[in-house]
Amino acid sequence: MSNPRVAGAGVTKFGKHPERTGRDLFAQAGLEALDQSGVDSDDVDALFYGNFMGELAEHQGHQGPLMAEAIGLDVPATRFEAACASAGAAIRAAVKDIRNGEADVIVVGGAERMTNIGTAAATDALAIAADDLYEVRAGMTFPGAYALMARSYFEAYGGSREDLAHIAVKNHEHALVNEHAQIQKEISVQDALEAPTIASPLGLYDSCPITDGAAAAVLTSEAYAEEHGLEAPVAVTGTGQGGDNLALQDRAHFAQTPAADAAAEEAYADAGIGPADVDVAEVHDCFTIAEVLAIESLGFYERGEGISAATDGETTRHGVMPVNLSGGLKAKGHPVGATGVAQLATIAWVLDGSHPRADAVEDGRIGVCHNAGGTVASTTVHVLEVAE
């Protein structure tokens, strides 16, 4: 079984582009990815595209063919929806098809237009990733849901808002050199602690911004990359996906994310590696507490120990296990349906040395992407490795 190569990737500037349509955002990222890959568009077999709230934000369903057309492709095109893990699910499907020999070239990507409808309506749209009857109607928002998880974590394992603030400070600092990032502003622990509360115990700086943006990548079979002399040194060597009860109330723990445990276990086994082999990770820090839950599920930390990783400097770019060198969702931004592929692009660029933070892991050979949907009821984990 040969592992797909990342032949090229493209990401728009993440941020507030309320006037830009989803199709224009995706066209920019998709064309950039195709151009960078050196792949002839006639060779593309399919588009797998992630999007979450297109119906609510743009009154636009059936976005697969629309987005294929936007990047000049006449291929079968399917939209994947798994809330914030939509693009991760698209990647996974592409990896499987290429491995199975069903396809040689698949464009994966995603886009989300969010700021055009305003913060309140975007908060409302994001909330539909939760259980409408039993959570949303009880006032749950997404910051609220992660606040419930954060309070459970503090109760079960300890930790403080200050520990969470260190995660925000770290990710803001990482984003300073990322030209795609929505927020390029250094903050202090004090800034984070003094920011307005959104849903106690979480404040403004515990939360990722609302973002417009798109990301795309061209995945090819190893044989195709070799035959066409593509410069594609990074391979996707492991894929995993896990699921959980949709509603928090139905889970045994609110401070653990078993869907991510399962996704990580599967992806590591698939790649034949373990957590100790990983040099760098992009994880789904939609809220600061989510980064803690992610690095524990990925096996970098024991339960209850991930909370102090940023405070202790271990997950900073100078630390032993750099996490979210892009700035994470926290500072880079989180155009929901694009995030999984933006993570893949970041890791590919870090491993091939072209990312502005690649110097954090100069000899890095293995990176992982952790993309979570809802309150982690859907999670994909992908392992990327330098193949040549």
Add this chain to the structure above:
Amino acid sequence: MTEAAPDGQYDAWLDAIEAGEGYYLECANGHGWLPPRRICPECRSRDLGEERLPDSGKVTTHTTITVPTPQFEDDAPYVTAVADFGSVSITGMVRGIDPEDVEIGTVVGVEVGERVTTGDRAVVFRPR
């Protein structure tokens, strides 16, 4: 305007709580769920029966939400909590107590209240 269709067993469940006859569904192995369920997702038992909801539960986690969705605009700030009623847990809005005083372990009863913003029914917890 066409009146929206009720949400089947969910609205029936709220009706039951309003009537003081709250219940949950329990499978043969004691796993509790809220309706509708045709199968226990934990053990796949299809033998689900109605059990009486205990009079009180304990808050297991809570948050005070200051940035709401438009449907809760006039309710904010409000407390949303998960409370453990034994075999089943329920998410609801906590009322009748200062948000600052809500704690993990606070004992609450469940009732049906109204959302201030829209008048829609909502699961409400009150300290017991």
